[in-house]
Amino acid sequence: MNFKFIISAFSILLSYVSFGQSINYRLKMEKPQNHYFQVEMELTDFKENDVTVKMPVWAPGSYLVREFSKNVDLVKAKDEKGQALAVNKKTKNAWVISKGAAKKVIVSYEVYAFELSVRTSFLDLTHGFVSGSGVFMYVDGRQELAGQLTVVPYKDFAKVSTALPKSAESVAADGVQSFVFKNYDQLVDCPIEIGNQEVFTFKAAGVLHTVAIYGAGNYNVDKLKADMAKIVETATGVVGENPNKEYTFIIHNVVDGQGGLEHCNSCTLSVNRWTYSDAEYLGFLSLVAHEYFHLWNVKRIRPIELGPFNYDEENYTSLLWVMEGFTTYYDELLLVRAGYTDDTDYLQKLQSTVNYVEGSVGARVQPLAHASFDAWIKAYRPNENSSNTTMTYYSRGQMLAALIDVMIISKYDGKKCLDHFLQQLYNKYYKKLNRGFSEQEFKTELEEMLGENLDVFFAKYVNGTDIAPLSETFAKVGVQVTEIGLPRASFGAGLRQDGGKTIVRSIRAGSAAELAGLSVNDELIGCNGYRVDQTDFEQFVNGVENGAQFKILVSRDDILYELSVKMTMYDRPQYQFKVVEDDAKAKLRKYWLRKTV
């Protein structure tokens, strides 16, 4: 026992003795066909005359204000004798309860849950899924309070799967289950699946993993156990320590899979139900690796702004490129280390990522740090112009992670890599200081690791929009990167067929299409006096040379316009990755793309 522990044990004791407050939730789903959860919050021993309860506006990990209070109905409150207490709305997501001298307050409300995604909640006759920040309100200013959650499943639902710890009297005869949470952050960081899901367990990296799968699919439980265990072992090898004793995967097999959402000791994955074979299966394993890796990167190794969360508004950080970019980098690298893909596949994928990033118009407009900071209004709210103005921090962050990894490998001659940098952050900020780091601290840590000043690197590639130093960096590990892009004549509009009509879906900034006056949503009807569809027009325009002119007929708001087009050149950067035979560099490359299990 050390000094710090004594102090914290004493302060916990003090908080119980002097306040004795508690907060308990009860979650019911009496009529799943109407998609409403019923929630009760029991507040005991609050001294204030008024208590404010709030519904979060967002779900951590998904950087968009979603206004969860829009789904809340019938907010009521009563005291310990059953007497109604006045409830008044204060802001869009806050309710004030006039409790007076009441010892106990029971707040009740209903939540409409009909959006099945990893970040929202859902209920029907087949199952319920609770993403906590959209279902459980909190007492304003008292998010630190511990409590209990009781789940009363619908009569036909046999199972409750969540990473929340079970309470002592966990399962009652009628299927009612109780869980405990140490604060509000933990309560809403543990999504809950309620229904008749298939549940199995496996042990890996010394951690008991529970997998709860909703929905039919072509999965094989034994194969999943073996492959997910391999991913877990490989991911744990990066930081070298798995901080959990137990971990829960909730998987939704649906038609339209949407990816995943990370939590401290669980995650939710939404995938196409037929994803468990061939190339799609590698995509599934990569998603498992991604969300699992987040238990370190973003949940524990994190920017200072991301915890404790402010549930009332946007939580800005310019480091999402490290959180999501590095995680995306590892979700592919871990497949190499686990032996599912090899170094050739990997370099091919990296080449595609680099070409996507550096070949995009938006990459020259939006710096990586801005993409991160503005995720709330740009990445999560794209429009028809987004490809001209934005570049995702997932892909560009992934590319920078690869560059930084190679820089570290080269500096330490194949004895250290990005893993060791993450270990440094984990040990210092999570374990020792128990907090996140600022952007400046992140930069300083990286400078110390690399033994060089990174002002120019950050100015150009993080806060600026310069093309990354690809050839000089990857040359250090024997990968030759060559610019092979050639300027070509280009029209610059994306089209789609819609009910027999050819509609403009995107216009590249500065393109011939833009100069001619074509707009998104225009219907393209004719070209040089002939009616055309998408295929006809694309065939035609692919054969037109730079400077050549033609006319197009479009309809905008049912008025016909004839536009004159003059083809222009478009110079899109494009790169080719090629391995160079060099023994010293091959050694470093092999270390970079090594198999570890």
Ligand SMILES: [Zn+2]
């Ligand atoms: Zn992620």
